[in-house]
Amino acid sequence: MSASLTIARRELSSYFRLPVGWFTIALFLFLCGCVFGLIVLVPGKVASLRVFFGAAGWILLPVVPALSMRLFSEEMRSGTIEPLVTSPAREFSIVLGKYLGAASMLALMLLPTLLYAVILARVSARVPEPGPLAAGYLSLLLPGLFYLSIGTFCSALTNNQTLAFLATLFILVALMLASALGPAVAPLWLHPVLAWFSFETRIQDFAKGVIDLRHVIFFLIASVLPLTLAGVTLRARRLG
Amino acid sequence: MLEVRDIHKWYGAFHAVRGVGFRASRGEVVGLLGPNGAGKTTTIRMITGVFPPSQGTILIDGVSVLDQPEESRRRIGYLPESAPLYPEMSVLGYLNYRARLFDIPGRDRADALERALTIGSLQDVRRKRIGTLSKGFRQRVGLAAAALHHPGLLVLDEPANGLDPTQIKHMRETVRELARDSCVLLSSHILSEVELTCDRVVIIASGRVLADGTPAELRRAHASDASMLIEITESEATAAIISIRSTPGVSEVDSLKTDNGCRTLRVRLRPEHAAPRDTALAVARSLHGVGVVPRSLTSEDPSLERVFHALLETQASGSAA
Missing domain, CATH: 3.30.70.980 (YebC, transcriptional regulation domain)
Structure with missing residues (x-):
C-alpha cells in the first residue's frame, strides 16, 4: 500500500506540473461554468443543481480519458516504466497507485464546483439541501471512478497517449449507447439483466437525490475489473 | 553477488539470448560488451527483472530473480539506457520518490538522499527541474537514483552514452567509487571506456558469451x-x-x-x-x-578493441562455416 500511495502522490503532483493537467482542469471548469451560468442560473427560473449534475456527467466523458491517457502510455513512451517495474512495487500496487493519483485529481477537479452550491444558496430562494447535494456529487464521482478505471486499462495497453484517449472514449460511448439503446433492441427477457447492468439508471437515481448503497457498491466493483485487467496487462508485458 | 546461469530468451521464434552465463562479485566492475543486437540489453533486462528469462537462473546474493522478484529487486539498482526520468520533477523530488518506492525508512531517508546527491554531484541542482538539466546531469540523476538504496548490484546500461569526455571521466570515477562496496555490471560499446573502467569483461555476440576475463587475460588469449x-x-x-x-x-x-x-x-x-x-x-x-x-x-x-574484433571475426567465420 505504501508503494501505491507513493505512486499516487507523484501522479497527482505531476498533473499540476504539466500543462496537460491544468488544461484539463480549465476545460472541465469552463464547461461546468457555462452549464451553471447559462442553464442553471437563469433569472426568474427555479434554480436547481440537478441540471448541472446531469450535464457535468456528460462533460466527464472526454475529460476523464484526458486524465487517464498518460498514466501508463507516457511511462512506456519515455522509458520510465523500466525503473518503475524494477522497483520492489508489485504490478497491482503500481496500477492502484496510478489510479488513486488520477482519482484524487478527479475529486480535486470537482471541488471548485461546490462554489455553485454556495452561489445558489445566496441568490436562490431555495437553499440546496446537503443530502441531494451529496447524491449529486456521487452521481459524478462514482461513474467518474469507473470511467477512470477503463482509462487506466486502456493506457496500460499502448504507449500512444492519443490512442489510449480514443480507446477510452470509444468504450465509454459504446457503454452509454448500449445502456440507452439496449432495451429498445434486446428481447424482453433480457431487460432485467440490462437494467441491472445499466449505469445510466443508477446515475439518474443519484441525480434524483437517492443514495442507494447498492449503486455505490456496483460502481466500485465495476471499477475493480478494468483495474485488474490493467494489472494483468502489466504483468503480461513483464512476462514478455 | 550475481550469478547468471545459462539464461535463454525467445521472442516468439527468435532466440535472442542463447545460454548466457557469468558471475560477478562485490567490489568488481564487470563490463558487458557486444555489438548492437548482441543481446546485452535483453540480458540486462532479465537480470534487473524487467522480464524473466525463458530458461535459466539468475541469482542475486543467492536470491532468485524468478522466484523472489520483489526481494531480488531490492538488491538491484538499475540505470536503463538514456536514463529515463520524469522531466517535470525536481532532482530532490525524484530522489525522494525513489527512496519511498524502495521503502527507505523516514529516519534514514535524509541521509540516503544526501549520499545520492553526493554520488551524482548534484548538490547545486537539487531544486532544479530534471527537464532543464543537461544530458550529463540527467545521467547523473539516474545514477544517483539507482545507487540511492545502497544496492548490492548496480546495473548500468550504456552509462556513458552521449556524454562528453569530461562527463565520461566523472562517470568512470563515480562507477569505480560505487564498486568499492557494490558489484557493478555495465554495458557499453565504448571499448576504451570499458578497458579503463572494468575489472572484467564479458563479450557477447548473437546472444552467446564469446569471452569472459580481465582485459589482460582477453588480450593474451584472444588477440x-x-x-x-x-x-x-x-x-x-x-x-x-x-x-x-x-x-x-x-x-x-x-x-x-x-x-x-x-x-x-x-x-x-x-x-x-x-x-x-x-x-x-x-x-x-x-x-x-x-x-x-x-x-x-x-x-x-593489443587493445581490447582488437580483441573484440578478433573474437567477432572468429565467430562470424565460425557461423559461416
Whole structure:
C-alpha cells in the first residue's frame, strides 16, 4: 500500500506540473461554468443543481480519458516504466497507485464546483439541501471512478497517449449507447439483466437525490475489473 | 553477488539470448560488451527483472530473480539506457520518490538522499527541474537514483552514452567509487571506456558469451596478433620497411606518422610463427643488417578493441562455416 500511495502522490503532483493537467482542469471548469451560468442560473427560473449534475456527467466523458491517457502510455513512451517495474512495487500496487493519483485529481477537479452550491444558496430562494447535494456529487464521482478505471486499462495497453484517449472514449460511448439503446433492441427477457447492468439508471437515481448503497457498491466493483485487467496487462508485458 | 546461469530468451521464434552465463562479485566492475543486437540489453533486462528469462537462473546474493522478484529487486539498482526520468520533477523530488518506492525508512531517508546527491554531484541542482538539466546531469540523476538504496548490484546500461569526455571521466570515477562496496555490471560499446573502467569483461555476440576475463587475460588469449612500434629516421624509412617486410614472422607493416623527421611504423607479428619477443629480435637484426638504427623500438599491447574484433571475426567465420 505504501508503494501505491507513493505512486499516487507523484501522479497527482505531476498533473499540476504539466500543462496537460491544468488544461484539463480549465476545460472541465469552463464547461461546468457555462452549464451553471447559462442553464442553471437563469433569472426568474427555479434554480436547481440537478441540471448541472446531469450535464457535468456528460462533460466527464472526454475529460476523464484526458486524465487517464498518460498514466501508463507516457511511462512506456519515455522509458520510465523500466525503473518503475524494477522497483520492489508489485504490478497491482503500481496500477492502484496510478489510479488513486488520477482519482484524487478527479475529486480535486470537482471541488471548485461546490462554489455553485454556495452561489445558489445566496441568490436562490431555495437553499440546496446537503443530502441531494451529496447524491449529486456521487452521481459524478462514482461513474467518474469507473470511467477512470477503463482509462487506466486502456493506457496500460499502448504507449500512444492519443490512442489510449480514443480507446477510452470509444468504450465509454459504446457503454452509454448500449445502456440507452439496449432495451429498445434486446428481447424482453433480457431487460432485467440490462437494467441491472445499466449505469445510466443508477446515475439518474443519484441525480434524483437517492443514495442507494447498492449503486455505490456496483460502481466500485465495476471499477475493480478494468483495474485488474490493467494489472494483468502489466504483468503480461513483464512476462514478455 | 550475481550469478547468471545459462539464461535463454525467445521472442516468439527468435532466440535472442542463447545460454548466457557469468558471475560477478562485490567490489568488481564487470563490463558487458557486444555489438548492437548482441543481446546485452535483453540480458540486462532479465537480470534487473524487467522480464524473466525463458530458461535459466539468475541469482542475486543467492536470491532468485524468478522466484523472489520483489526481494531480488531490492538488491538491484538499475540505470536503463538514456536514463529515463520524469522531466517535470525536481532532482530532490525524484530522489525522494525513489527512496519511498524502495521503502527507505523516514529516519534514514535524509541521509540516503544526501549520499545520492553526493554520488551524482548534484548538490547545486537539487531544486532544479530534471527537464532543464543537461544530458550529463540527467545521467547523473539516474545514477544517483539507482545507487540511492545502497544496492548490492548496480546495473548500468550504456552509462556513458552521449556524454562528453569530461562527463565520461566523472562517470568512470563515480562507477569505480560505487564498486568499492557494490558489484557493478555495465554495458557499453565504448571499448576504451570499458578497458579503463572494468575489472572484467564479458563479450557477447548473437546472444552467446564469446569471452569472459580481465582485459589482460582477453588480450593474451584472444588477440589475433602482437605488434610493435618502431621509430626511424624518415630518410631510412623505405629501406627499413622493405627489410622488415622480409623478416620471417612479420605479417604487416603500417606507416603511422611522421614527426620531426622521424617515421613511426607499426609492425604486426604472427604469433603462430614464433614468440613475439623472438620476432622482435629478428626485426632488430634485420634493420641492423641494412644499416638502419631505430630511434625506439617498443612492443604494443593489443587493445581490447582488437580483441573484440578478433573474437567477432572468429565467430562470424565460425557461423559461416
